Amino acid sequence: MNDKPMRRKPWALGIVIFLGLVLSGSGYAAATSTYQAEFGSPEQIAEGKKLFLANCASCHGTNGEGAIGGPSLIGVGAASVDFQVGTGRMPGQASGPQLYKKPVQFTEEQISAMAAWVASLAPGPAIPAEEYLRADGDATHGGELFRINCAMCHNAVGAGGALTEGKFAPGLEGVTEKHIYEAMVTGPQNMPVFNDANLTPEDKKDIITFLKYVEENDSVGGLELGSIGPVAEGLFTWIFGLGFIIAITVWLGAKAN
């Protein structure tokens, strides 16, 4: 019979050591991962390289050094790959002023593998930690930062806007927290980079909080007409408001005859 309590058993020490190692190791990894080159397992990197050679190398070069069609990927980091491929912008469909979002072409695993390989080339922005993506920060501060840093291109509520020569700032509704964060740290296409000295991770979290608040809370005033402001309101007035009123005047005019 073995009536020793569980913690007295000979293998208990082994479990405690194991748990301690896992906790401290993953804690350390979580604390340091944000802006370090994130290396996946050698298998994942090898898989990523294979995918890269098959799908990306014709434009970005066989070693990611860049070619005629595409820029160098050395140092762009895992976040960049995760954003560009994860939103379907990459692989690009056609060259033009700017790449459009389209259905995502790869699975999560494949994207992580490619991200791991690109991250292994040189240090760059990593995929953000979960804690910054919870949208539970300070929406007021986020809103202020958004108006100062982002609204001139993306519109005050992220409805999007035009840039020069066919380029544009896309609407931000429906963009995931992770992709918003990655866009800020990597500055995809025509967007500037907002690094951690410019907007701290906490600031970024606040901006995400603001955007998610606006997205999830419908306007208290009713239907939003695309949130594009006075142009939509004016067209609505002329077409539907005045249109309806004219229908009434015709009705009133016809009744008398």
Place this chain on the structure above:
Amino acid sequence: MSVITEPKTVIGKAANYVDERLTIGSVLKNFGRKVFPDHWSFMLGEVAMYSFVILIISGTFLTFYFQPSMAEVHYEGSYAPLKGMEMSIAYASSLDISFDIRGGLLMRQVHHWAALLFVAAAGLHMLRVFFTGAFRKPRELNWVVGFLLFLMGMAAGFTGYSLPDDLLSGNGLRIIDGMIKGIPLIGPAVSSGFFGGEFPGTEVVARLYSLHIMIIPALIIALLGIHLLMVVVHKHTHYPGPGRRDDNVVGYPLMPVYVAKAGGFFFLVFGVIAAIAATFTINPIWNYGPYDPSPVSAGTQPDWYIGWLDGALRLAPSNLDLVIAGFVIPMGVMLPIIVSLVFLVLVGAYPFIEAWVTGDRREHHVLDRPRNAPTRTAIGAAGVTFYAVLWAGASTDLIAVNFQMSLNHVLTAMQILLILGPVVAYWVTKRACLSLQRKDREIALHGRETGRVIRLPHGEYIEVHEPVDKYELWKLVDFKDYEPIMPRPNKKGKITVGTKLRSAISKIYFEDRIAPVSKAEYELAHADHGHAAVEEKPKRKPKQLKKNL
């Protein structure tokens, strides 16, 4: 002599009491018998007036809660994403109206939608008056009053738009500030006088508030009073038709028909505005945030009625600046100001321009069908196109991003359209009007084509034409034909430059014209044996014959 009986009912006695003291009965009797014609397009001005009444009602509610102060406070209301934010009292009180005062947001939205509808209905009313020639003698002055009312509507709208002191309206004010400062010599002084120092200052909201709730509404009410008084003095115009002449009005009396109708119509308009305001967000100021001179949001536009001026600014080429004695004249700002002022002056002065060109001094109470004044209609179409391109110019960025085009290309296309569009519109409209007149003439003379082809005993095929009834015929033939004015020497025997100019413009107006069917023509066409006269295309007939042979 009829016997005067004492009224017996309470209302009758009360009315008698008032009448004996104010003799208001005769006024009411006359006014109540005023006849108004019936047509849907005559109600557009009414829509503008009702929108204005709704603006006053909802605006009064808003004044109870709005505080026009630019002092800084920390927002502590219930809209979460702005909590604790530093902002002006004006913006904070606008947010309170939107979130914390019962019915406040609905009233704000009623007020704003009504404002958009007010100017839109007034604009459409102006177009109706223009295209039917209702501005001709004796109504030229009323056109000017109406034109001033439209300008006041724009001014009321703009001053109101700027009151909440949110980011969007602040950007709009900043543009105005830039335009004022761009005026040579006086610009900076005027700007600092208006804003009480450097933009944005701490006073402009209070000043705009005084204009918005006092000066401009008072002017609108005064002008509206004059406008309506003139309508009563002039009596209403009516469309051409049997029995409709310059010396009568065919329609229904004010009492009881129009009093009931117009009263009901007010509530219909109010209902439409309330329904829209309850369903659709307008000017969500909480999205824009408090005004701060550094941020500018993409998609910053003014309300629609200021849009054409914003468009003029956007479309003006930026490389035309003049340098005079070391001072830069910024044509990117001056050109839009000059062009829009010229446009406005032409609109306001059009009745006098046309009266001068036609030399017509008679009174006109029967309206023109737009086709029967081809040049005026064409000028109107060109003006509408010019305005519309400027208006669309204010949304170049939205057009570019929503239709996936290059912003630069959209701008260039608009610049070309601004010049070319009115020319094309003028030409197409004039030709369309002349063709419609020809068609009218054809129908008046030969009736409608029935599509029924019959063979006569001797073998000839003819299509049966059905003559139009007399009622319809009246509409087709009753209009005045003008002819180009020849330059004639004055008393001193000289042909002045003015006379030459007038005859040149008159030639543009009336060189191409279709004369109305005269009585003689009509009788000839309908004479029993006048069939030969009806077939009035002798030039083509022989040719065809030759071919057939």
